[in-house]
Amino acid sequence: GQEVGYIPATAPVGxxxxxxxxxxxxxxxxxxxxxxxxxxKVTASAGSEGGEQVVKTxxxxxxxxxxxxxxxxxxxxxxYALTVRTESGGPVYAARTLSIPLNGVQMFTVQTLPDDGGTVEVPAAVQDLAVLDD
Known part of the structure; x- marks a missing residue:
């Protein structure tokens, strides 16, 4: 009559x-x-088949x-996708629960949201025309 689920440890949103x-x-x-x-800041992307993104803090x-x-x-x-960005303070840990009924039974899944590595540091660059010299 009862089910148990385990969620592994996760890193913060970063x-x-x-x-x-x-x-x-x-x-x-x-x-x-x-x-x-x-x-x-939470951004809801445009839907896979249409819509406009929404951002809330x-x-x-x-x-x-x-x-x-x-x-x-x-x-x-x-x-649609949700993107969570840490604006200040922290750290913040996040998880999304999705509950959908299937044949009269409430099914659910939980997904943690560790830093996705979607931001990178770009090194400083300077113009050097000497590389064009033959």
Whole structure:
């Protein structure tokens, strides 16, 4: 009569983390700030089949978890991605729960959102025309 699920440990959001396949209904984003208060920006991308992105900012008080229904792209068609960016404070840990009924049974999945490595540091460069000299 009862099921158990285990979620592995995860790294904090860091600069940014992304999770795909969100739906207009059934998605919950949990944001945890285990130490200091943090501010995060959540971007809901345009849908896979249309819509406009939406951006919202949330403040997570230190030593708390904030569970939110994530923003949904306006005019959404299809699934969409959520990107969480740490704006200040931190660290912040995040997980997305997706709950969908199937044949009358509520099915769910939980996905953690560690830093996706989507931002990189670009080294400084200078113009050097000497490389064109034959």
């Amino acid at each position: 600069a940014q983390a992304t999770v795909a396949d969100n739906r207009a209904e059934g998605s919950t984003l949990s944001l945890t700030a285990p130490d200091a208060t943090a501010t995060v 949330y403040t997570v008080k230190g030593r708390t978890t904030l569970a939110i229904t994530p923003p949904v792209p306006s005019g959404l068609k299809g699934g």
